[in-house]
Amino acid sequence: MSAALVLAASAPVPAAASPAAPDCAGLAGVRIPASVMSLPTSGGVVTAASVVPGGYCRVDADLHPVDPAAPAIKLRVALPLAWNHKALMFGGGGYNGTIPDVTANVPFGPADRPAPLARGYATFASDSGHQQNPASPPSLDGSFGVNDEALVNFAAGDALKKTRDASLFLIRRAYAATPTEVFFAGGSTGGREALVVAQRWPSAFDGVISAYPAWNNMAEILDLGYLAQVLSRPGAFPDPAKQTLLYNSVIKACDGLDGVTDGIVSNPGRCRFDPRVLRCPGGTDTGPACLSDPQIGAVTAVSAPFRWPYRIAGGETEYPGFPFLSGADMRTPFLGFGTTAPADPMPVTSGYGMQYWDQWVKYFLTRDPGHRALDVDPRRPGKWLARISALSSIEDRNNADLRPFARAGGKLILMHGAADELVSPYSTSDYYERVRSVAGPRVTESFLRYYVVPGANHANFGTPAFAASWDSLTALERWVEGGRAPAGQVVTDLAHPRTRPLCTYPEWPRYRGGDPDSAASFFCAR
Known part of the structure; x- marks a missing residue:
């Protein structure tokens, strides 16, 4: 797969030769060479590595900046004891500043299926290159913006590629094997980051889940x-x-x-x-x-x-x-x-x-x-x-030409709640139409699915009218690995015992009669 790129630090080893469990103890204190990252850093170091309750190896590392005044990128990798030979990176939220939970599910993920780590994925994420003041409300500390390197790491997405490269180095080191697929999943700022990696590094990820993305941040x-x-x-x-x-x-x-x-x-x-x-x-x-x-x-x-x-x-x-x-x-x-x-x-x-x-x-x-x-x-x-x-050229990641990502075999699942309070669903629909205009309907259909979920809000925060739950990761796996595009999908409401058809934009679920809590009672109307 396109994301399974050979890193300079070691030669590729077939996935079948990887051990059943990672070499967790062997990662403690490991130096991460600057040469394994495609963007400038001063290298990095593993600060902690241990097997934690839950049955996985947790690895923490710092990636050092070029500017001595800039903060480090703090990243975390979760290595399952029974690896499925795949990896998944999580995006952040708001101004970031903390490492996302690497044991969590994907945005709008299913309640009745294991999270990626529990499925055997090696998962990883970072704070995007700055650490939040604990006294600030969660994800609302923008003080790092006074430093240019920290600002570009966050706003332009440079920290994403640095984190990806360093994490794959550690995964290869732990299992003596390269992941067969590498995916990305994020919502809000993380959804924006998902589009950033597809735009800027089209061969870095095989599949991307972008939920309620704040892509036009400025x-x-x-x-x-x-x-x-x-x-x-x-x-x-x-x-x-x-x-x-x-x-x-x-x-x-x-x-x-x-x-x-x-x-x-x-x-x-x-x-x-x-x-x-x-x-x-x-x-x-x-x-x-x-x-x-x-x-x-x-x-x-x-x-x-x-x-x-x-x-x-x-x-x-x-x-x-x-x-x-x-x-x-x-x-x-x-x-x-x-x-x-x-x-x-x-x-x-x-x-x-x-x-x-x-x-x-x-x-x-x-x-x-x-x-x-x-x-x-x-x-x-x-x-x-x-x-x-000047800031708009850094913060608005609005390149709608995703044809390089499509040519690399990448697949993109794009989602938004129709009642989002923080990022407008109209904005995501605008981005989808731009992509379709550039790539054309046929090419767009070959690599992108966009869903607007009625009643869903931002990240299922609070008690939304419809708390969306869908196994997008399995849908993405089948598309990337077997060429089976998502079709006939159903989204579940976690707050009420009901389901709805997951309609591709611009379609929406219309009631045809029968049990109003069943997806079978609706069809996707245009």
Whole structure:
């Protein structure tokens, strides 16, 4: 397979010759030569290696930077005692800064199937080249952005290839064999990283699972900055009760458009909800049963495309906005609007995206921790325009030409929840259409499947309307190893005893009659 590249440190050994268990003790203190990585580092070293409860060898290592002032990349490899001769890398989330759980499942993974490590995969991941301040909210520490090497490791994805190369070196060292396939799986920032590896290193991974990917990171950041300003205006922030009112009103208006009333809007493209139907008398806030004019303006801004009147080097011109269903569901307030309005300093009770914007302004844009994020206007950035443009060429990983990945035999499964609060599903649909436009329908069909899951939110956070669960890894294995493309797939709701057909975009599940909790009662409509 294309990912089973021979590393310079050792000669290939047939997979059949690998031992039943890894040489865990022999990895302690091992030096990782800079020459085994295709991007510049100062080499690395294994800092710990031991067999842990759960029956696998855990290996921790540091990859040293070129810039002495930059932090190391901290990585972890989990080596199963009974290896299946495959490897899988996990992506991160938010600003990263911690090593993802290498024993975990893939995004939207199945509850009734073992996680990759338990299936025999050697799994690995890294913190992407910086360590989060423990005092910061999880994945919301952007302070590493003041260092150029750390910023590029994270934002451009350089740490991904360094981690992959070093981890495969350790896997080969442990088993005296090369993996037959190497896969990547990630969601959100990790979904973006999944697209980065397919774009930048088309032969490095044989199969990729990208869920709710924040691929156009700069474009979304500019939209989040604009929304932070809108929601911070006097009287504009809809409190939790009003958010619940909005969500329930959208469900009531659009739930039945798929033929059944089940709390899920399966065809959001037909949902034409006008928040003005909730207007308070006279447009003045009179309580939780209505929205004031400023609040209607705010929720409309959230759902509308945000366009900026200037050019940036990354080439993006807008962010498509969010479905009305996305930040209004008070079962997941942290990811959407939050429970309090954005302000300076930014409250931890504001939405995740507002806090993300705050960190970006302080450490990526101005590199001034004291700078007030709400003082930067994404519509009129003034002296910050040149810096925004430069960062866009690093952060927006928007190369839609995946034909090299397809030619290398790579397969890509792309997924998004239709009610995502943090990364717009419209954005992922836009990327899919770009890929299809560049590669053509036939080539795209040969290597890419894209699914939008109705009712699913961001990473099954909180209590979504539909907690998506699907064995995408088995589907990817069959596609990569046997050429059997996914077909007739079914997605399970972990929060309710029900299933739905997993429809390829732009199709959606329409009720045909029968048990509304059974996928057999639906068909994929276009």
